[in-house]
Amino acid sequence: MGQSECFRPKTVEEVISLLSEYGEKAEIIAGGTDSLVRMKKGDTPPDLFINIGEIQELNYIQYDDKDGLRIGAGTPIRSIVNSSLIKERFDILSHAAGTLGTPTIRRQATIGGNLCNAAPSADMAPSLIVLGAQLKINGSEGQKSMSVEGFFTGPGQTRLNRNEILTEIHIPNPMPRSRAVYLKQTRSQGADLAIVGVAAMVVTDGEVIKDVKICLGAVAPTPVRAKKAEEILKGKKPDDDLLEACSGAALLESSPIDDVRSSAAYREKLIKVLVKRAIKKVTESEE
Amino acid sequence: MSKQEIVLNVNGVDYELKVNVTATLADVLREEIGLTGTKIMCNEGECGACTVLINGTPVLSCMMLAIEAEGKEILTIEGMADPDTGELHPIQKAFAERSGMQCGVCTPGMILTAKALIDENPDPTEGEVREALSGNLCRCGNYQRITECVLIAAENLNKRSAK
Numbered sequence: 001m002g003q004s005e006c007f008r009p010k011t012v013e014e015v016i017s018l019l020s021e022y023g024e025k026a027e028i029i030a031g032g033t034d035s036l037v038r039m040k041k042g043d044t045p046p047d048l049f050i051n052i053g054e055i056q057e058l059n060y061i062q063y064d065d066k067d068g069l070r071i072g073a074g075t076p077i078r079s080i081v082n083s084s085l086i087k088e089r090f091d092i093l094s095h096a097a098g099t100l101g102t103p104t105i106r107r108q109a110t111i112g113g114n115l116c117n118a119a120p121s122a123d124m125a126p127s128l129i130v131l132g133a134q135l136k137i138n139g140s141e142g143q144k145s146m147s148v149e150g151f152f153t154g155p156g157q158t159r160l161n162r163n164e165i166l167t168e169i170h171i172p173n174p175m176p177r178s179r180a181v182y183l184k185q186t187r188s189q190g191a192d193l194a195i196v197g198v199a200a201m202v203v204t205d206g207e208v209i210k211d212v213k214i215c216l217g218a219v220a221p222t223p224v225r226a227k228k229a230e231e232i233l234k235g236k237k238p239d240d241d242l243l244e245a246c247s248g249a250a251l252l253e254s255s256p257i258d259d260v261r262s263s264a265a266y267r268e269k270l271i272k273v274l275v276k277r278a279i280k281k282v283t284e285s286e287e
Numbered sequence: 288m289s290k291q292e293i294v295l296n297v298n299g300v301d302y303e304l305k306v307n308v309t310a311t312l313a314d315v316l317r318e319e320i321g322l323t324g325t326k327i328m329c330n331e332g333e334c335g336a337c338t339v340l341i342n343g344t345p346v347l348s349c350m351m352l353a354i355e356a357e358g359k360e361i362l363t364i365e366g367m368a369d370p371d372t373g374e375l376h377p378i379q380k381a382f383a384e385r386s387g388m389q390c391g392v393c394t395p396g397m398i399l400t401a402k403a404l405i406d407e408n409p410d411p412t413e414g415e416v417r418e419a420l421s422g423n424l425c426r427c428g429n430y431q432r433i434t435e436c437v438l439i440a441a442e443n444l445n446k447r448s449a450k
Binding site: 003006007008029031032033036039040041045049051053101102104105107108113116190193217 | 307308311320331332349351365419422429
């Protein structure tokens, strides 16, 4: 350690030219709450840190009635928790952000960092996936867009190329009569990574589920959609038998492992419980 | 080894330093400047013991590169007492008088996190204190008294500013 250099660019454009120049030798660092842990655990530090913490154009929360919600990748998690706009219109995101880390971590950590670090347990991912969020990615070849769902390729791995930077998360307005929830099971009530996280979004027509998305966190190499479980629910009125079938299907779409937080066997039980609980929560009457 | 020259402003004093780019602020405070009041326990952002205030807001100094703190005002536990008289800050007093610490390792982080809370919210509820300190682990399990100390300190600070 100690050979590294650190640049603190002020614009996205500068970041892209640094990335193009240094390629694999450079690493973007935002809040540092994941990258510094990795480094301390033995990862070789990059030759060049590109600290994006001071780039103002990456720190924003914008809302438009037609366009939906746009969050700059460098926005601290705490700003998402504190946004009354997000609380009102995208409560699931507000809640998910509030479960991430500790109050101090939430000041340092950013939404873009949570996604780019690509932990299978990343708290923001399942909720963004069920909301159909899109990512804006800038690079030397211009700008492109990609779904959050398609972004992850493995633990710590994403489709982001070495010369690219995630700049924005775009969340479309929720469908009318839709509700969404994120349930996270941890070892203790305090700050912890998820043993299992489940996000669910339903669009209902009376008591019938018209559309549904379910995403599981911390139970596969990446956050995963439980599409077969979704199919079981579509067009139906949820009851105990249907929820049992749906949660069973969700389990088959996961591949949980044993780790320091939980055994795979416990995760399997939790997936079924949380999927049922999530669907109940978003379909039961609000009174 | 390539080192970077930086100036860190800690507790109102400028320190000219040569540090590794990969050195954390916690390490530089303790090893280079010699301010060992800032504690390192988990060294991975789980426990809050290394909390310092940067421009008034709590930051985990083990989760921040020292070079990132340049140009900012850093407050550590050593800077809490009155610099002229040495009189303890009301939060420190409350901890000392009402046994807010047992082994003491979490105490600097607790006190600095509490300061940021009270600065922002001078009259916090017990729930708000618990929430604000939820990222600071006390391995002695002294949470009840720590919470009380922060509430009493807030009350004392309000009385003082009312005078």
